[in-house]
Amino acid sequence: MKHLQEFLAMGGYAVYVWSAYGLGLVILVWNVVAPRRRERQLRAALATRPTRRPQP
Amino acid sequence: MFKRFHPYASPKHFHRLAQRLSPWLFGLSAVLFAAGLTGGLVLAPADYQQGESFRIIYLHVPSAWMSMFVYLVMASAGAAGLIWKVKLGDIIARACAPLGASFTFLALATGSLWGKPMWGTWWVWDARLTSELILLFLYLGYLALQSAIEDRRAAARAGAVLAIVGVVNIPIIHYSVVWWSTLHQGATVSKFDAPSMATSMLIPLLLMALAFKAYFLAVLMVRARCEILAFEQHTAWLRAELSDERTS
Numbered sequence: 001m002k003h004l005q006e007f008l009a010m011g012g013y014a015v016y017v018w019s020a021y022g023l024g025l026v027i028l029v030w031n032v033v034a035p036r037r038r039e040r041q042l043r044a045a046l047a048t049r050p051t052r053r054p055q056p
Numbered sequence: 057m058f059k060r061f062h063p064y065a066s067p068k069h070f071h072r073l074a075q076r077l078s079p080w081l082f083g084l085s086a087v088l089f090a091a092g093l094t095g096g097l098v099l100a101p102a103d104y105q106q107g108e109s110f111r112i113i114y115l116h117v118p119s120a121w122m123s124m125f126v127y128l129v130m131a132s133a134g135a136a137g138l139i140w141k142v143k144l145g146d147i148i149a150r151a152c153a154p155l156g157a158s159f160t161f162l163a164l165a166t167g168s169l170w171g172k173p174m175w176g177t178w179w180v181w182d183a184r185l186t187s188e189l190i191l192l193f194l195y196l197g198y199l200a201l202q203s204a205i206e207d208r209r210a211a212a213r214a215g216a217v218l219a220i221v222g223v224v225n226i227p228i229i230h231y232s233v234v235w236w237s238t239l240h241q242g243a244t245v246s247k248f249d250a251p252s253m254a255t256s257m258l259i260p261l262l263l264m265a266l267a268f269k270a271y272f273l274a275v276l277m278v279r280a281r282c283e284i285l286a287f288e289q290h291t292a293w294l295r296a297e298l299s300d301e302r303t304s
Contacts, residue, residue: 007098011108016173020112020166021097024119027158028271032082034154035278042285046298 065144067284068293074277074284081274088267095260103257112170114260117245118268120163123191124226126156126272130198131223134216146212147287149219150202151279155272157195164188175239183232184240187225194222208287 010017096114103110130152137145167185168178179185198215205211233242244253245261253261288294 010111011102013107013109013173016109016169017111020115020169023165023169024115024162027162031155031158031275032278035275035282039278039282039285042282042289043298046285046289046294047302 065142067143067147067288068297070144070147071281071284071294071297074281078274078277078281081270081277085267085270085274088263088270092260092263092267095256095263100257100260101254106174109170109173110257112166114264116163116166116170117261118265119159119166120188121265122268122272123156123160123163123188124229125269126152126159127191127194127219127226128223130156131216131219134212134219137212138216138220143287146209146216147280147283148276149216150212150283151276153195153198153202153215155275155279157192157199159268159272160188160192160195164192180239182238182240183236184229184238187229187232190225191222191229194218194225 008014008018092114097111100111102108130149133145133148133152135145136142137149164185167188171180172178198218201215201218202211205214232238233240245258285294
C-alpha cells in the first residue's frame with residue numbers, strides 16, 4: 001500500500017507525470033475509436049445505398 | 057507503373073492486407089506498451105537531477121520522434137501519389153495526417169508538462185519548440201486543405217505539394233538544438249558516441265518507441281481502410297467485396 005502511494009506520488013511530480021500519461025491515453029484511445037466508428041458508418045452507408053445499375 | 061512492381065500498391069489488395077494486419081499490429085503494440093510502461097514507470101530508477109518527473113520522457117520522446125517520422129511517411133506517400141499517380145500513396149498520405157497531428161500535439165503537450173516543473177515555464181519560443189509547433193501547423197494545414205477541397209484527387213494533389221514543401225522543417229527540428237542555443241536539451245539517444253543514458257532508462261525508451269511505431273501502423277491500417285472505402289466507393293471490386301462480407 002505504501003509502495004503504491006509512493007508510486008502515485010511520483011516524488012511530488014504527480015500532477016505533471018499523471019496528466020501527461022492521462023492525456024497520452026486519451027489521445028491514443030481516441031485515435032483507435034474514431035476511425036473504427038467512421039469505418040462502421042461508411043460501411044453502413046454503402047450497404048444501404050442501392051448499387052448502380054447500367055442504364056438501359 | 058508501381059502496380060507492376062508490387063500488387064499491394066492496388067487499393068483492392070491493400071484493403072485485404074490492412075484488414076489482416078491490423079489485429080496483429082494492435083496486439084504487438086499492446087505488448088510493447090505494457091513492457092515499456094512497466095520498465096519506464098516502475099523499474100527505471102529516478103533521475104539524479106530531475107527526480108521522478110523525467111518519466112515523462114517515455115511519452116514525450118517517442119511521440120516527438122513519431123511526429124517527424126509520420127510526416128516523412130506522409131510526404132513520401134503524397135509524392136508517390138503526385139508523381140507516379142499511385143492511388144495508394146494518396147490514401148496513405150491522407151490516413152497519416154490525423155495521426156501525425158496527434159503525435160505532434162502529444163509531444164508539445166507532454167513537453168509543456170515537463171517544462172513547467174523543470175524549466176519553470178510551460179512554453180518558451182526557442183528553436184526546438186517553435187519548429188515543432190510549425191510542424192503541428194503543417195499537419196493542421198494539410199487536414200484543413202483536405203476538408204476544404206471537395207474533389208478527392210485534387211485535394212490529394214494540393215495536400216501532397218504542401219507536405220513535400222513542409223519537409224524542409226524536419227531537419228530544422230532535428231538540428232535545432234545544435235544550430236541554435238536552446239533551452240531544450242540536446243540529443244540523448246541518437247548521438248554518434250554512446251547514448252548518455254543508463255541502460256535501465258534507455259531500454260524502456262526504446263520499447264516505447266517501438267510500441268508507438270506498432271501503434272501507428274495499426275491505426276494507419278484502420279484509417280487507410282476508411283480512406284479506401286471513401287475513395288473507391290463506386291468501384292465494382294469494393295461493391296463485390298462488401299456484399300461477399302455480408303453473405304459470409
